Amino acid sequence: MKAAPFAYVRAESLDHALDLLAEHGGEAKPIAGGQSLVPMMAMRLARPALLVDINRLGALKGVAIGPRRVVIGAATRQRDAEQDAALHRAVPLLRAALAWVGHVQTRNRGTLGGSLAHADPSAELPLAAAVLDATLVLASRAGGERRLPAAGFFLAPMTTAVGEEECLTAIEWPVWEGPGVACAFEEVAIRHGDFAMASAACQIQRDAEGLCRRAALGLGGVAGTPLAFPDLAARLEGRRITEALAREVAEEAAARAEPGSDTHADAEYRRHLAAVLLRRALLRAGAAPARAAA
Numbered sequence: 001m002k003a004a005p006f007a008y009v010r011a012e013s014l015d016h017a018l019d020l021l022a023e024h025g026g027e028a029k030p031i032a033g034g035q036s037l038v039p040m041m042a043m044r045l046a047r048p049a050l051l052v053d054i055n056r057l058g059a060l061k062g063v064a065i066g067p068r069r070v071v072i073g074a075a076t077r078q079r080d081a082e083q084d085a086a087l088h089r090a091v092p093l094l095r096a097a098l099a100w101v102g103h104v105q106t107r108n109r110g111t112l113g114g115s116l117a118h119a120d121p122s123a124e125l126p127l128a129a130a131v132l133d134a135t136l137v138l139a140s141r142a143g144g145e146r147r148l149p150a151a152g153f154f155l156a157p158m159t160t161a162v163g164e165e166e167c168l169t170a171i172e173w174p175v176w177e178g179p180g181v182a183c184a185f186e187e188v189a190i191r192h193g194d195f196a197m198a199s200a201a202c203q204i205q206r207d208a209e210g211l212c213r214r215a216a217l218g219l220g221g222v223a224g225t226p227l228a229f230p231d232l233a234a235r236l237e238g239r240r241i242t243e244a245l246a247r248e249v250a251e252e253a254a255a256r257a258e259p260g261s262d263t264h265a266d267a268e269y270r271r272h273l274a275a276v277l278l279r280r281a282l283l284r285a286g287a288a289p290a291r292a293a294a
């Protein structure tokens with residue numbers, strides 16, 4: 001199929017983009033890398049009357065690394081973030097997640113903001129944002145700027161808190177200070193580069209004795225939104241991540257998931273997969289050589 005007719009404007013500035021979104025309301029959509037929106041339009045699952053191209057907006061691009069947080073412009077290409085060694089040290093789980101997103105070719109065009117705004121429940125970047133409790137920065141002509149934690153951003157499959165007149169401008173990622181940070185991202189897909197049937201992510205900070213000082217963990221592809229489990233992560237603190245502890249936490253997380261069934265896998269298989277992947281991720285991060293310091 002071909003897309004329904006639409007108009008196209010290349011925004012000259014963030015203000016220009018926000019003006020266009022305010023003027024056209026729900027009829028307009030930002031286009032970033034186009035890796036999800038264009039296929040959706042070709043299948044007529046999306047029929048925006050106007051595409052507002054945000055690709056040339058320098059204000060929405062780049063990585064700024066501070067001691068406590070990293071701010072990444074929403075239109076920053078996934079591949080640019082993936083290849084940023086300093087970002088890798090500051091937010092290890094983000095880099096680990098990026099490596100699983102589609103293919104190098106799609107990451108060359110796809111943006112961080114596009115993936116988060118698209119909010120596919122199986123997508124890797126929403127899971128990393130939920131696990132690390134990233135902050136999403138939104139702007140609109142009428143409302144100015146507002147900031148939302150990931151927990152309030154993902155509402156349902158392909159549905160976020162982004163209003164019709166809003167543009168996601170940046171994502172703030174917490175930096176875990178100090179040494180001993182390691183992470184793991186695990187997923188199973190039918191073919192490499194496909195969306196995951198289930199995925200698991202964790203970031204762990206260990207002390208000099210190898211005990212867990214801080215942890216964050218979650219599951220993707222097994223509910224309408226990515227799932228983070230701060231209470232289960234807290235259970236790891238002060239403890240060594242043994243096979244038994246990893247199994248206990250992973251099985252409890254998977255029991256809370258609400259997976260769906262489709263032609264690739266039924267709900268119970270996805271739940272089982274989620275438990276296996278999270279246990280594996282916890283053991284891997286719990287034993288992995290850790291970052292010296294951010």
Ligand SMILES: Cc1cc2nc3c(=O)[nH]c(=O)nc-3n(C[C@H](O)[C@H](O)[C@H](O)COP(=O)(O)OP(=O)(O)OC[C@H]3O[C@@H](n4cnc5c(N)ncnc54)[C@H](O)[C@@H]3O)c2cc1C
Nearest residue numbers: 030032033034035036037102110111113114115117123168
């Ligand atoms: C072959 C193939 C394989 C893929 N595999 C994966 C995969 O394994 N995992 C995965 O996560 N993704 C995958 N994708 C999807 C994709 O690559 C992107 O990661 C992402 O979903 C879209 O990013 P984008 O910048 O291209 O956004 P676009 O397609 O331009 O936009 C997506 C949606 O977000 C909105 N949007 C974009 N930017 C903003 C903004 N700044 N503010 C508000 N709304 C905005 C758009 O209006 C649209 O609704 C795949 C795509 C292809 C073609």
